[in-house]
Amino acid sequence: xxxxxxxxxxxxxxxxxxxxxxxxxxxxxxxxxxxxxxxxxxxxxxxxxxxxxxxxxxxxxxxxxxxxxxxxxxxxxxxxxxxxxxxxxxxxxxxxxxxxxxxxxxxxxxxxxxxxxxxxxxxxxxxxxxxxxxxxxxxxxxxxxxxxxxxxxxxxxxxxxxxxxxxxxxxxxxxxxxxxxxxxxxxxxxxxxxxxxxxxxxxxxxxxxxxxxxxxxxxxxxxxxxxxxxxxxxxxxxxxxxxxxxxxxxxxxxxxxxxxxxxxxxxxxxxxxxxxxxxxxxxxxxxxxxxxxxxxxxxxxxxxxxxx
Amino acid sequence: xxxxxxxxxxxxxxxxxxxxxxxxxxxxxxxxxxxxxxxxxxxxxxxxxxxxxxxxxxxxxxxxxxxxxxxxxxxxxxxxxxxxxxxxxxxxxxxxxxxxxxxxxxxxxxxxxxxxxxxxxxxxxxxxxxxxxxxxxxxxxxxxxxxxxxxxxxxxxxxxxxxxxxxxxxxxxxxxxxxxxxxxxxxxxxxxxxxxxxxxxxxxxxxxxxxxxxxxxxxxxxxxxxxxxxxxxx
Numbered sequence: 001x002x003x004x005x006x007x008x009x010x011x012x013x014x015x016x017x018x019x020x021x022x023x024x025x026x027x028x029x030x031x032x033x034x035x036x037x038x039x040x041x042x043x044x045x046x047x048x049x050x051x052x053x054x055x056x057x058x059x060x061x062x063x064x065x066x067x068x069x070x071x072x073x074x075x076x077x078x079x080x081x082x083x084x085x086x087x088x089x090x091x092x093x094x095x096x097x098x099x100x101x102x103x104x105x106x107x108x109x110x111x112x113x114x115x116x117x118x119x120x121x122x123x124x125x126x127x128x129x130x131x132x133x134x135x136x137x138x139x140x141x142x143x144x145x146x147x148x149x150x151x152x153x154x155x156x157x158x159x160x161x162x163x164x165x166x167x168x169x170x171x172x173x174x175x176x177x178x179x180x181x182x183x184x185x186x187x188x189x190x191x192x193x194x195x196x197x198x199x200x201x202x203x204x205x206x207x208x209x210x211x212x213x214x215x216x217x218x219x220x221x222x223x224x225x226x227x228x229x230x231x232x233x234x235x236x237x238x239x240x241x242x243x244x245x246x247x248x249x250x251x252x253x254x255x256x257x258x259x260x261x262x263x264x265x266x267x268x269x270x271x272x273x274x275x276x277x278x279x280x281x282x283x284x285x286x287x288x289x290x291x292x293x294x295x296x297x298x299x300x301x302x303x304x305x306x307x308x
Numbered sequence: 309x310x311x312x313x314x315x316x317x318x319x320x321x322x323x324x325x326x327x328x329x330x331x332x333x334x335x336x337x338x339x340x341x342x343x344x345x346x347x348x349x350x351x352x353x354x355x356x357x358x359x360x361x362x363x364x365x366x367x368x369x370x371x372x373x374x375x376x377x378x379x380x381x382x383x384x385x386x387x388x389x390x391x392x393x394x395x396x397x398x399x400x401x402x403x404x405x406x407x408x409x410x411x412x413x414x415x416x417x418x419x420x421x422x423x424x425x426x427x428x429x430x431x432x433x434x435x436x437x438x439x440x441x442x443x444x445x446x447x448x449x450x451x452x453x454x455x456x457x458x459x460x461x462x463x464x465x466x467x468x469x470x471x472x473x474x475x476x477x478x479x480x481x482x483x484x485x486x487x488x489x490x491x492x493x494x495x496x497x498x499x500x501x502x503x504x505x506x507x508x509x510x511x512x513x514x515x516x517x518x519x520x521x522x523x524x525x526x527x528x529x530x531x532x533x534x535x536x537x538x539x540x541x542x
Contacts, residue, residue, distance in 0.1 A: 173412050180409050183398035190358055192384030192413035
């Protein structure tokens with residue numbers, strides 16, 4: 001039943017470019033990008049127990065890699081989307097020797113500091129357009145009329161792939177090891193669970209997801225700048241989406257992303273109020289339903305508990 | 309045959325040196341008790357054996373091979389399993405999942421999920437419940453079962469009786485006695501001197517990170533052990 005519903009939703013989302021106008025499609029693509037970033041953050045924090053306040057660095061890394069490489073090499077920007085994820089993963093790998101010495105809140109702050117350092121470096125390097133950023137030079141080589149639809153399909157494939165990947169993780173013995181590490185790292189280590197390798201793997205995969213999401217998002221805007229790419233709101237929104245939806249679940253960020261976009265658009269006529277409303281809802285959910293909307297669903301539909 | 313050998317082993321607990329040249333050994337199939345007051349270094353020694361502590365110097369061999377520099381994962385695969393103080397289960401996972409983790413990463417052998425649930429029949433009906441919802445006694449059984457699922461040659465048990473009702477402690481020690489009968493080598497940390505001596509073949513009493521007294525548990529003089537436990541000035 002759940003599987004059939006997922007297939008129907010996927011098919012409907014895939015058909016969206018033919019059904020929606022430009023504004024509607026852009027909004028849906030943005031929601032899918034936000035969902036992809038939230039699921040990537042969820043993999044690290046909800047499943048692995050590692051809170052990061054600097055995931056916007058990976059969003060930016062993916063975006064900048066796509067813009068810089070397609071400027072210098074005759075590579076299609078579409079081919080660069082998965083490679084942007086690989087680039088963000090490499091950045092994460094480079095950060096692990098320092099960041100994995102830090103624990104809990106220090107890791108979270110360390111990630112934030114790392115993101116700021118990368119932002120300052122990119123803002124000063126002419127190769128990346130310094131503080132002005134870069135246009136998508138490769139736009140000349142592609143039919144841009146297809147760009148909104150292509151970005152949408154990429155975002156859909158990424159978000160769906162991440163949801164599917166998390167579902168597979170939940171079903172696998174490896175998923176048990178990840179949960180064990182999150183619950184008690186020392187106890188897991190004493191049993192032979194390779195906690196360092198698991199942490200490294202989910203950190204790198206989480207960065208790759210954000211990198212691809214960043215590449216897709218800025219592919220649609222045709223321009224990348226440090227202010228937009230390194231905006232901490234990428235991370236803050238991911239945290240919000242996971243918290244209100246339900247951390248450590250698959251459907252939580254799906255519900256969270258939907259609510260986030262609906263609230264923001266619903267309150268768009270009242271500038272500033274949407275942020276206040278989102279903050280109030282986040283606090284209310286944390287106080288009254290610590291397991292988020294997903295937890296509320298569990299209470300209402302107990303048979304679906306732990307399924308997704 | 310000696311399974312575990314320590315010579316002049318020193319180790320740290322955080323920033324502090326907690327063990328000062330421990331010389332001890334554990335024979336294959338033996339149950340050895342580590343007794344001592346809080347802060348004596350018992351848990352640090354157990355953690356050092358399991359690879360969870362900071363081992364500094366000295367010799368530590370298991371089945372004749374140096375394990376001083378090995379990580380806990382490698383030691384678990386070689387047959388050293390630990391039941392930690394406070395149980396430290398994975399609360400969000402079910403009882404069965406907690407047990408299966410031990411089975412996933414450990415060695416193949418006698419202990420399988422059905423056999424562990426048979427040994428601790430009390431927890432069998434709760435196999436699909438989150439481990440965090442179990443009582444302390446049930447959690448202790450899961451913690452021992454989880455360690456058994458790695459099919460250890462050497463089982464390290466830290467404060468198995470901590471916070472449990474006497475009747476539950478009896479049940480836990482009955483299970484440990486059964487494991488000993490199966491040939492499992494056990495090192496147990498226990499603050500209750502009488503219980504520790506009753507459950508073990510030999511004992512090491514620790515004080516201030518050193519062995520203050522060692523000997524056979526059977527016929528050990530409680531007064532002498534108590535003196536070694538608290539120090540001569542007490």
